[in-house]
Amino acid sequence: MLSNIGIGLLVLVLILSFLTIYYASSDLKISNQSIKKSIYKLSLFQTTFIILSFFALIIGFINSDFSLINVYENSHTAKPFFYKIAGTWGSHEGSLLLWVNILVIFSYLFLVFNHNHNKKFRLYTLIFQNILIVGFLFFLLLNSNPFNSIYPIPSEGLGLNPILQDPALAIHPPLLYIGFVGCSIYFSAAMGSLLSDYGGKLFALSIKTWVKISWCFQTLGIIVGSIWAYYELGWGGFWFWDPVENASLLPWFAITALMHSLIVLEKRNILYSWVIILCLLTFILSVMGTFLVRSGILNSVHTFANDPSRGIYILSFLSLMIFSALIIFFKNQKKEKYNFNLKSKETFILANNWFMAFFLVTVLIGMLYPIFLDVLTNIKISVGPPFFNIVIIPLVVPFMFLMAIGPKFGWIKSQNKIFYKILFLILGAIVVNLFILYFFGKYSLMSNLIFIAAIFLILYSFLDIKKIINNKNKTELPRIISHLGFGLLVFFIGINHQFSLEEDFNLKVGETKVTNNFNINFEDIKIKENKNYKAVIGNFKLTNLKNNLVQYLNPEIRIYSNPETLTYEAAIKTKITSDLYLTMSNVSRSAYYNIKFQKKPFMIWIWISALMISLGGFIQLIFRKNEN
Amino acid sequence: MKISILKVIIFSFIIFSLSIFWLGLKINNNYDTKSLIGSQISNFQLTEINNDEQYISREDLRKNKYTLINFFASWCAPCRTEHKYLLSLSNKNKEIKIVGINFKDKKINANNFLKELGNPYGFVGEDADGKTSILFGIYGIPESILLNNELIVIKKIIGPIDQIQHDEILRLTQ
Numbered sequence: 001m002l003s004n005i006g007i008g009l010l011v012l013v014l015i016l017s018f019l020t021i022y023y024a025s026s027d028l029k030i031s032n033q034s035i036k037k038s039i040y041k042l043s044l045f046q047t048t049f050i051i052l053s054f055f056a057l058i059i060g061f062i063n064s065d066f067s068l069i070n071v072y073e074n075s076h077t078a079k080p081f082f083y084k085i086a087g088t089w090g091s092h093e094g095s096l097l098l099w100v101n102i103l104v105i106f107s108y109l110f111l112v113f114n115h116n117h118n119k120k121f122r123l124y125t126l127i128f129q130n131i132l133i134v135g136f137l138f139f140l141l142l143n144s145n146p147f148n149s150i151y152p153i154p155s156e157g158l159g160l161n162p163i164l165q166d167p168a169l170a171i172h173p174p175l176l177y178i179g180f181v182g183c184s185i186y187f188s189a190a191m192g193s194l195l196s197d198y199g200g201k202l203f204a205l206s207i208k209t210w211v212k213i214s215w216c217f218q219t220l221g222i223i224v225g226s227i228w229a230y231y232e233l234g235w236g237g238f239w240f241w242d243p244v245e246n247a248s249l250l251p252w253f254a255i256t257a258l259m260h261s262l263i264v265l266e267k268r269n270i271l272y273s274w275v276i277i278l279c280l281l282t283f284i285l286s287v288m289g290t291f292l293v294r295s296g297i298l299n300s301v302h303t304f305a306n307d308p309s310r311g312i313y314i315l316s317f318l319s320l321m322i323f324s325a326l327i328i329f330f331k332n333q334k335k336e337k338y339n340f341n342l343k344s345k346e347t348f349i350l351a352n353n354w355f356m357a358f359f360l361v362t363v364l365i366g367m368l369y370p371i372f373l374d375v376l377t378n379i380k381i382s383v384g385p386p387f388f389n390i391v392i393i394p395l396v397v398p399f400m401f402l403m404a405i406g407p408k409f410g411w412i413k414s415q416n417k418i419f420y421k422i423l424f425l426i427l428g429a430i431v432v433n434l435f436i437l438y439f440f441g442k443y444s445l446m447s448n449l450i451f452i453a454a455i456f457l458i459l460y461s462f463l464d465i466k467k468i469i470n471n472k473n474k475t476e477l478p479r480i481i482s483h484l485g486f487g488l489l490v491f492f493i494g495i496n497h498q499f500s501l502e503e504d505f506n507l508k509v510g511e512t513k514v515t516n517n518f519n520i521n522f523e524d525i526k527i528k529e530n531k532n533y534k535a536v537i538g539n540f541k542l543t544n545l546k547n548n549l550v551q552y553l554n555p556e557i558r559i560y561s562n563p564e565t566l567t568y569e570a571a572i573k574t575k576i577t578s579d580l581y582l583t584m585s586n587v588s589r590s591a592y593y594n595i596k597f598q599k600k601p602f603m604i605w606i607w608i609s610a611l612m613i614s615l616g617g618f619i620q621l622i623f624r625k626n627e628n
Numbered sequence: 629m630k631i632s633i634l635k636v637i638i639f640s641f642i643i644f645s646l647s648i649f650w651l652g653l654k655i656n657n658n659y660d661t662k663s664l665i666g667s668q669i670s671n672f673q674l675t676e677i678n679n680d681e682q683y684i685s686r687e688d689l690r691k692n693k694y695t696l697i698n699f700f701a702s703w704c705a706p707c708r709t710e711h712k713y714l715l716s717l718s719n720k721n722k723e724i725k726i727v728g729i730n731f732k733d734k735k736i737n738a739n740n741f742l743k744e745l746g747n748p749y750g751f752v753g754e755d756a757d758g759k760t761s762i763l764f765g766i767y768g769i770p771e772s773i774l775l776n777n778e779l780i781v782i783k784k785i786i787g788p789i790d791q792i793q794h795d796e797i798l799r800l801t802q
Contacts, residue, residue: 291649295649312650315649318646326639326642374652375651504703506703587706590709592705
């Protein structure tokens with residue numbers, strides 16, 4: 001029943017897409033300024049139906065309707081209500097339905113909200129967006145249909161992968177999807193702009209809000225994923241340069257570059273071609289990331305979602321997208337004259353773009369090189385943190401200086417006399433750095449530079465905030481919050497990296513391990529039955545040898561029955577100044593447990609500063625609405 | 629559309645990348661070290677744990693009729709349980725030479741471990757960073773690989789050796 005409704009709705013959406021493409025193409029020939037009412041209606045119906053289909057799937061999950069294969073494979077009656085709903089996008093099929101939802105909803109919103117822009121441009125955008133929708137709908141219906149039914153109907157489902165049963169992970173995919181799939185709309189808009197010759201400042205205005213929306217959600221989605229990895233995976237870190245994390249960073253670099261150069265296009269009407277390239281690149285990289293993750297070419301924590309047959313489809317679609325984008329771009333590209341003054345805002349924004357391009361290429365090489373090597377020579381290597389740290393970290397130093405100074409310059413040509421201010425702040429940053437060095441311990445030259453640059457950026461941002469309070473001119477505030485967030489992020493990551501303690505040892509119940517700063521006593525072990533899992537809970541008494549403070553940490557080993565899986569829950573004590581982190585895992589056929597204990601300073605501040613980066617974007621989105 | 633060198637480079641790079649992706653789809657990515665059985669081990673070089681000047685490499689193993697390479701560490705609890713079987717193997721069949729590879733361990737701890745439980749190894753190689761063990765396709769320890777004198781893997785044991793595997797090794801090396 002639900003299966004028929006769902007498939008019916010999807011087919012309707014597909015037909016509506018074809019109709020939209022047809023009517024939009026015929027409306028292109030009519031040379032008046034307004035788009036036909038019927039096209040709006042088609043798009044509205046399309047949006048309604050796709051949202052209904054998504055609700056149909058949610059209902060299937062809530063009611064545990066195991067006649068749907070997707071529900072049977074990913075849900076279970078004993079699962080908590082919240083995770084039943086989250087299960088809707090926890091599987092490949094469900095998440096692809098979410099993907100198509102976002103394509104359709106953005107298509108409608110873009111059509112409605114850009115009513116004062118050129119008609120031809122809007123129609124072309126609509127056509128391209130609907131081509132994307134058709135492509136993904138075919139994929140959904142033919143290869144990954146969430147509404148496929150199963151007969152006889154099983155009485156119980158297989159359950160959702162337990163590592164996915166986590167609040168952070170329940171919201172991680174929707175956030176990322178709004179971020180990544182949201183890019184589709186300015187991919188289509190860029191194609192539309194090329195074909196309708198509607199460029200420059202007006203084009204920048206039409207896509208500005210959409211770029212910001214997807215930037216905010218991408219940033220937030222990546223942070224939430226990282227928080228999940230820290231709390232759930234028990235790896236004891238926040239960023240691992242895991243191939244899938246890298247795949248999510250690539251579009252983020254492109255979109256961050258785009259967000260900045262879009263300002264230049266809007267204010268100075270230059271860099272049009274570059275903005276178009278970035279628009280196209282952002283979505284292409286998003287789809288490439290999806291391809292690499294879903295096809296199983298990359299091995300990582302996300303491999304539960306892979307299947308090569310999907311890979312062939314996404315790859316063909318990706319190739320089609322890239323080649324049509326390239327051909328349309330080269331056919332319609334125009335020569336531009338660049339006229340930059342060294343001391344102008346646009347130069348600094350261009351510098352930001354060069355850095356972003358460098359980071360992008362580095363991560364891309366680190367991610368693709370092992371795949372290429374494996375395919376061509378059958379040699380398996382993995383490119384890990386050392387590569388990225390060596391290549392990226394030195395570049396972060398000048399990058400942060402530019403982040404502080406760049407926004408101070410005016411457009412076209414500026415006579416800003418900020419030299420003494422910069423000198424003064426650099427000296428201030430060096431003093432603070434020496435202070436940390438003196439009181440907390442030694443670190444390498446590179447770390448010194450990182451700290452100085454980060455502190456410089458932080459100090460500069462604080463001065464800017466002070467200026468805002470005096471002037472009451474708030475337009476710069478979002479930018480300052482994001483840049484300050486980045487400075488703080490690098491600073492706290494540096495501190496965390498330099499002053500973390502890590503101990504790895506085996507203990508059995510009753511034993512005590514003495515480390516330099518802590519006494520760790522494994523007091524006892526309890527077994528607790530929960531609704532959908534059984535937990536083995538260790539009780540560890542930690543005594544801080546410096547101040548004799550006693551704390552209890554209770555890491556768990558969870559044994560899920562549906563499907564049968566072990567997960568390791570870290571015990572984490574979060575404080576303002578540091579996190580204590582303890583995981584235990586059983587050593588097979590012995591009474592010993594392997595214990596990993598870490599003290600990580602300022603962990604929570606890493607999350608706070610990362611959230612500040614995206615907060616800046618959200619504030620700007622809200623403020624802009626008030627301005628209009 | 630005019631053809632320029634830049635465009636040719638861009639297109640060829642993209643076509644190259646996409647075809648690699650396409651080929652990549654066909655490769656079986658499931659990591660399975662069982663496929664190593666019947667194949668020759670790759671070359672390696674390790675220093676003796678207590679003597680930095682003494683080396684062992686693949687070619688040295690050709691002298692032995694059979695070689696059992698055992699990956700162990702003092703911090704690995706199951707390694708303790710399998711140790712008595714290693715001792716028994718070294719006593720029962722003199723044609724098996726056991727090479728221990730000490731995986732991500734500290735020298736002192738490894739020596740204490742061998743002092744406490746006995747030393748079944750003809751040679752103990754040091755692999756402090758675990759890089760050499762990767763050449764053998766090791767997931768985690770303990771793991772053991774049985775080779776013949778042509779350096780072909782005839783058996784691979786993942787996890788500790790128990791009585792059954794102990795007997796199996798003796799049977800294979802008869």
